[in-house]
Amino acid sequence: MAILFEGEFEITRSREETFAFLADTQKFAPCLPTFESLEMEDDESATVKIKIGIGKIRGIATINLVLEESESPTRARYSGKGSVMGSAFNLIAGFDLEEINGGTLVKWSGELKMFGKLVALAGGLIKPIAKKDIKRLIDALQKALDPGPGGQAAG
Amino acid sequence: MSWIGKSPERKEDQRLIRGRGLFVDDKQSYGLLHLHLVRSPYAHAQILSIDVAAAEALPGVICTLTGAEVKDLMPESFMELGPEPAASIRDYPLAVGKAIFQGEPVAAVVAETPALAADGGALIEVDYDMLDAVVTAEQALEDKDILHESAGTNQTWQGVYEYGEVDKAFAEAATVVAIDRLHFHRFASTPVENNAVVAEWLPHGDLNFFCNNSFVGFAQQLLAPALGISVDQMHIKTHDIGGSFGNKISNYTQMAIAALASRKTGGRSVKWVETRTEHLLSSGHGNERTFLDTEVALDKNGVITAVRSRHIDDCGAYPRYEPLGCVIWSQVLPATYGVRNFRIDFSQAVTNKCPAVPNRGYSRMQHLWFMERIIDICAHELDIPADEMRLKNYITEFPYTTPNGCVYDSGNYPAMLEKAKELIGWDDWKKKQADARGEGRLLGIGIGTTLDSGTNNFGQARIMNPHLPFSGNSEVATIRIDLQGSVIVTLGSGPSGQSHETTASQVVAEELGISPDLVRVRSGFDTGWNTFVGHSGSYASQFAVTGLSAVHGACEKLKAEMRRLAAFILEASEEDLEFGIGDEGPQLSVKGTDQAVNYWYMGNLVNNDNAVLAGELGDVTLNIRHVYRPPFTVPDTERKYGNLTLTYAAQLHIAVIEIDRAFGHPKILAYAAVDDCGTVINPKIVGGQVHGATAHGIGAAIMEIFQYDETGNLLTSSFSDYCPITSMNMPDVQYGSIQTPSPFSYNGAKGMGEGGGAPLHTVSAAIQDALYGEGVIVRESHHSANSVFALLRDSDESTGVQVETRQ
Structure with a gap:
């Protein structure tokens, strides 16, 4: 089962600042929905744990997250490989950054591929849940990068 | 009265309807261990590493098995029936180096309880490198992605x-x-009990299985060389199969995992019972x-x-x-x-x-x-x-x-x-x-x-692979009159719901002129007491022909012995004797007289009191084995x-x-x-x-x-x-x-x-x-x-x- 996703958003931060945030695993990973913990393996890779919940099927997924591409200040791309409850998933998430109106246009895209028991048991539920979680991730990134009036940008 | 074409009550229902059937998961014994299989979530993936340390450290886990270990333990992989290139395919019960389908077992955990075995399985870390999957036969024939490198092609x-x-x-x-x-x-099919096996690899080298395989004669021929033991060292018992529909012909691969797991534990009994999802995914x-x-x-x-x-x-x-x-x-x-x-x-x-x-x-x-x-x-x-x-x-x-x-x-x-x-x-x-x-x-x-x-x-297997040493067909039955005069029948096939006990008893009753109630057809199958041949099993809609022909042939031979024996006892000619039921149960009697001898007397005479028998009756045992062979040519x-x-x-x-x-x-x-x-x-x-x-x-x-x-x-x-x-x-x-x-x-x-x-x-x-x-x-x-x-x-x-x- 493959889920493709893409979109874009604008923020007022500079492209360099935005890149610095998105290419920093320690800042990016906590924005993942249901984030639990992060353990850096080296500069580019980390073990991230997140909660997974699809209906009554619940567990902790372990993801090996790797910063595959880091082209300052225009592009950052992560790949992830995870497993949970006899299932596996592969994740790609990329960010292309363009300067716009003194801020940054963030074009995001990615692919989530899932395999195994979860797909079999909850196949019909995965797509809507994944789409919701991707929206939560993007919302969290936007909020961290551009919190709006009264807020404080992360990083 | 003829018993053919009649519908007496099914003998099997006495136990099945009362909840007294014996399925594999009913089997319990002291110290029984439980097996859990860790399966590939990917349809096609290289296995880069398997880490079993955390699983083995879990209290209650006895041991684990991986494909690499299994490959070392087995003298050879399972035989593939096809000729080259299919014959080159290496087929182990746990994936070795590569998973070829989603749900393929890649590791096994043995623990004191089923839950602990499953918990242990969750702790096994398998690192995969996913490969492109081939999901249609037409795609496979393009040979862009080869599944089995040893075969070199996907066309088998x-x-x-x-x-x-x-x-x-x-x-x-x-x-x-x-x-x-x-x-x-x-x-496929959805049996009442999925695949299941209890294996016990005894310290002296013999191997016991209690399982629901439905073609034991065939399973033995594949298991023995792969496990490095002789067919005679392998004791296989089945009882109520829970439905096979042919699917359970092929559960010998899981039987092998349970056997190797038992061997690794030093000979303790290891039970594996497939879940419904496992059955649908991979059986x-x-x-x-x-x-x-x-x-x-x-x-x-x-x-x-x-x-x-x-x-x-x-x-x-x-x-x-x-x-x-x-x-x-x-x-x-x-x-x-x-x-x-x-x-x-x-x-x-x-x-x-x-x-x-x-x-x-x-x-x-x-x-x-x-x-x-x-x-x-x-x-x-x-x-x-x-x-x-x-x-x-x-x-x-x-x-x-x-x-x-x-x-x-x-x-x-x-x-x-x-x-x-x-x-x-x-x-x-x-x-x-x-x-x-x-x-x-x-x-x-x-x-x-x-x-x-x-x-x-x-x-016909030789049309597909001329080198296969198979042809013809055969089935076996035994029938005997025991010490108490009971009629005991064993079959070569292990039934999986086809009512063999009932129909076999009808044939025997028809031949001996008695009632099916008076015929005991042993339930299940046991390589220790049933005689069998390589073709023995329940498949291909054949029991009414092969199985009942074997029973019929055994009856014919038994009747010939009984006639000789009764003629000696009653001092009558064989031609004057008739089979039937008298005041003292099943008997042979002299037509038109009240002279008769019942089965108890004849059984006792042969088994307990044989010094009184004439020398020419030395070959009479009232214990018959008959093999039926259909008239086939290659x-x-x-x-x-x-x-x-x-x-x-x-x-x-x-x-x-x-x-x-x-x-x-x-x-x-x-x-x-x-x-x-x-x-x-x-x-x-x-x-x-x-x-x-x-x-x-x-x-x-x-x-x-x-x-x-x-x-x-x-x-x-x-x-x-x-x-x-x-x-x-x-x-x-x-x-x-x-x-x-x-x-x-x-x-x-x-x-x-x-x-x-x-x-x-x-x-x-x-x-x-x-x-x-x-x-x-x-x-x-x-x-x-x-x-x-x-x-x-x-x-x-x-x-x-x-x-x-x-x-």
């Missing part, structure tokens, strides 16, 4: 079956109908088959004169037993029709899906569906009513030798059609159909004629010609189906099933098996399908998505039978039970009849509401059928 078998004068028949045809693609879907699926570029030649009267086609079989990840399916279909080459000219190019390919295994109607059902589709498509295209089309083409003279040398023993298909029409109320439904069409409703009437070929000639492997099976039971079904135009839901309004399995031993048991096969087939036609996505995920691996049929979904079946006794079996029986997939043919035919007016040709065997809706939605697209009329 290919052969051309050509008979008659095909090109001449097409040159002379009045009409040629071309069908671009037909597809038979994947489904074995029926063959999926695609029929390409089919052309049918017909004469001006609508009689089919030739068929040429290309068939591709998808056998999943490992061929194992499966290449036999590349030839077994040819037992029914012309189906029930008199076509003499054929050219079928048959290929088989491996894909990243669950391995295919024998499944009720194994390999023949797919071909019979193909032939029935041809009949209905041609009938509709030529505007010939479906019943007339069949009557024009049915074989009517028996015995009938098919173009490839098989001999159909007996049958009367027109009479079956007439009976089915009568049962369903054909004329009435035709009127209702016309009315419904006038109202814009979609109502179809479909006929399916099918064959249930029984008693294989294993020599087929001509070059011509692919020979008698591949002994008997041909037939079924003819008619269904009336209405399609909901808005949602595509197919609703069965009426259903009739007529069976001809020759002489019927027990009508109630035959009726039960006809109903079971009908339910199975309707479930497959409308509800059950294994659907994979493009990455090899099985999307239907629980009963939420793979919906087996229940009594709630079954239509009322109008059941009838005719009997055309087989001239090739001693009792006229043909064997039955598999059913030949008749409902699949029938439902496809009825749906096409309902939708033909909408421009639809049915080219798939599965008909969920979604798929029927898609047929209606896309009805303006090509039907994939071209008709060329020449005269």
Whole structure:
């Protein structure tokens, strides 16, 4: 089962600042929905744990997250490989950054591929849940990068 | 009184209905350990590493096993039945280096409880590198991604079956109908108890199994060399199988894992019980088959004169037993029709899906569906009513030798059609159909004629692989009069729900002139007490022929000994003796006198008091073993010609189906099933098996399908998505039978039970009849509401059928 996703958003931060945030695993990973913990393996890779919940099927997924591409200040791309409850998933998430109106246009895209028991048991539920979680991730990134009036940008 | 054709109460029901059956999971013993399998979530992936440290550190976990360990422990991988390149495939019970299908076991955990074993499994870390999955046979034949590097190709078998004068028949045809693609879907069976085994590898080297394998004679031959022990060191017991439908022929791979796990624990008993999801995901699926570029030649009267086609079989990840399916279909080459000219190019390919295994109607059902589709498509295209089309083409003279040398023993298909029409109320439904069409409703009437070929000639395996040392067939039974005068029978086959105990006791009762109640047929199967041969097992609708012939032969020999013994005791001539029941139980008596000797006396004399016997009776033991061998010869492997099976039971079904135009839901309004399995031993048991096969087939036609996505995920691996049929979904079946006794079996029986997939043919035919007016040709065997809706939605697209009329 493959889920493709893409979109874009604008923020007022500079492209360099935005890149610095998105290419920093320690800042990016906590924005993942249901984030639990992060353990850096080296500069580019980390073990991230997140909660997974699809209906009554619940567990902790372990993801090996790797910063595959880091082209300052225009592009950052992560790949992830995870497993949970006899299932596996592969994740790609990329960010292309363009300067716009003194801020940054963030074009995001990615692919989530899932395999195994979860797909079999909850196949019909995965797509809507994944789409919701991707929206939560993007919302969290936007909020961290551009919190709006009264807020404080992360990083 | 004769016991043949009667329906005494089933002996098996005494325990099964009272909840006293013995299934594998009922087995308990002190210190029993439990096995859990860790399975690949990927359909195709390199296994980079397996870390079992955390699992082994979990309290209660005894040990783990990985593919690498298993490879070291096994002297050789399991034999694949196919010739090269299939023979080069290395097949271990745990994946070695690479997972080839989703759900393939990659590691095992042994623990004190099932829950601890599962917890241990969750702690095993497997690092995979995912590879592209090959999910269709057509894709596999492109060989872009090779599944088994040792084979070097995904095509595991290919052969051309050509008979008659095909090109001449097409040159002379009045009409040629071309069908671009037909597809038979994947489904399997849903037994009461899934695969299960308890293994105990004893310190002195012997190996005990309590399991539900349904073809022990075959399993032993594969397990012994792979585990490095002799067949005689392997003790296999089965009891109540819980339904096999052929699927459990192939659970020897899981038996091996449990055995190796027991060995690693130092000989403790290790139990493995498959969950339902595991069963659906990985235990074995029926063959999926695609029929390409089919052309049918017909004469001006609508009689089919030739068929040429290309068939591709998808056998999943490992061929194992499966290449036999590349030839077994040819037992029914012309189906029930008199076509003499054929050219079928048959290929088989491996894909990243669950391995295919024998499944009720194994390999023949797919071909019979193909032939029935041809009949209905041609009938509709030529505007010939479906019943007339069949009557024009049915074989009517028996015995009938098919173009490839098989001999159909007996049958009367027109009479079956007439009976089915009568049962369903054909004329009435035709009127209702016309009315419904006038109202814009979609109502179809479909006929399916099918064959249930029984008693294989294993020599057909040599057509697929000339080097295989298999041919003929055989089955064994023993019968004895024990110390107390009881009649004890053992069978070579382990039944899996076919009521062998009951029907065998009827045959013995018939022969000895006693009641079936007085015959004890031992339940289950035990290599320690049952005698058996390599062919022994429950498969291929053969028990009424092979099993009961063995019982009958044993009875004949026993009666001869009993006559000699009784003649000595009663000082009478053998010719004056008769079998029956007297005041003191089963006996032999002197006709017209009150002189008799009962079984107790004779049993005691032979076993306890034999010094009084005359010397010439020294060979009388009242303990008989008889092997029945059908009269087969080895087929001509070059011509692919020979008698591949002994008997041909037939079924003819008619269904009336209405399609909901808005949602595509197919609703069965009426259903009739007529069976001809020759002489019927027990009508109630035959009726039960006809109903079971009908339910199975309707479930497959409308509800059950294994659907994979493009990455090899099985999307239907629980009963939420793979919906087996229940009594709630079954239509009322109008059941009838005719009997055309087989001239090739001693009792006229043909064997039955598999059913030949008749409902699949029938439902496809009825749906096409309902939708033909909408421009639809049915080219798939599965008909969920979604798929029927898609047929209606896309009805303006090509039907994939071209008709060329020449005269």
